[in-house]
Amino acid sequence: MTAPPGNPGRVWPAPLDDREASHGNGAVVAGVDGSSSAVRAAVWAGTEALRRGRPLRLVQVYALPQVRAPIAVGTREQVRAGLAECAEGWLAEARTAALAESPGLEIDVAAREWSPVTALIQESRHADLVVLGSRGLGGFTGMLVGSTAVSVVAHAQCPVVVVRGRRPQDPPPVAGPVLVGTDGSSDSDGALAFACEGARLRGVGLTVVHTWSDLVADGVLRPHPLQDDATEIDQAERAKLTDQLRPWRDKFPDLPIDLDVTRGRPVRTLLERAEHAQLIVVGCRGRGGFTGMLLGSTSQALIVHSPCPVAVVRSRTTGNGETR
Structure with a gap:
């Protein structure tokens, strides 16, 4: 799988080992799922990373849909390839938006085939901060309205930020205490x-x-x-x-x-x-x-x-x- 334009990416279809996970050491990690909320979260995370002198790590997690009937291997691989292609596009979009707001920011991207909650919890082991949007799409659907959010926050080993504005489509405020x-x-x-x-x-x-x-x-x-x-x-x-x-x-x-x-x-x-x-x-x-x-x-x-x-x-x- 190729990486998003202008940045080397990686795809991990399984839990990270210590060497792979070290890429996120001290980074501000933002979950990306293709939603406008996630893009705003990535931009906020990039600004925060720049303040802290940390790199930004954009992570997209996808999983093959569970089906009852058996499917051909070729079809399964086609579905996987389609999900990976979507991940590339979403990561590239979030990266472009973050760089537009924070030029020169060091950004690492990674697409992972795994459980979104488990992946984010593992990312938090090495991160300075984990940042999520308030409304999900794709792999992060429903992340902030039920047990998934509770699981991420309860088990994350670093602070977690949910990026919100006054209204669902509003950017987060930048003024005030x-x-x-x-x-x-x-x-x-x-x-x-x-x-x-x-x-x-x-x-x-x-x-x-x-x-x-x-x-x-x-x-x-x-x-x-x-x-x-x-x-x-x-x-x-x-x-x-x-x-x-x-x-x-x-x-x-x-x-x-x-x-x-x-x-x-x-x-x-x-x-x-x-x-x-x-x-x-x-x-x-x-x-x-x-x-x-x-x-x-x-x-x-x-x-x-x-x-x-x-x-x-x-x-x-x-x-x-x-x-x-």
């Missing part, structure tokens, strides 16, 4: 680190969003919810968040960091604030308002309704089960 949702626990530190660096690279401020409830604290019911004073709760939550942010202010002394502490629901609050933001960052582990963020309606609400890209930062664990 970076938002990060935190529940005050140490599990939010990964999201805070990603958000601080993202805001610094963009030259914009960071808004840290924290919601609280007068009925629940740290994931459990308050002992006397009807007797607690809302003002005191707000002050206590704000003080806890201030303590959590102190090391990040020290690490990023020139970064403007605003605190947004409010009583309410995390998704609703984030979506309201996102109307004027260019990126939302959340973690996928935590307590309080962000518990289960990526396992149900909360994550789907952000992915489906956010007017800007959503970055999901999964806490990494060591071999001893410790979060890092």
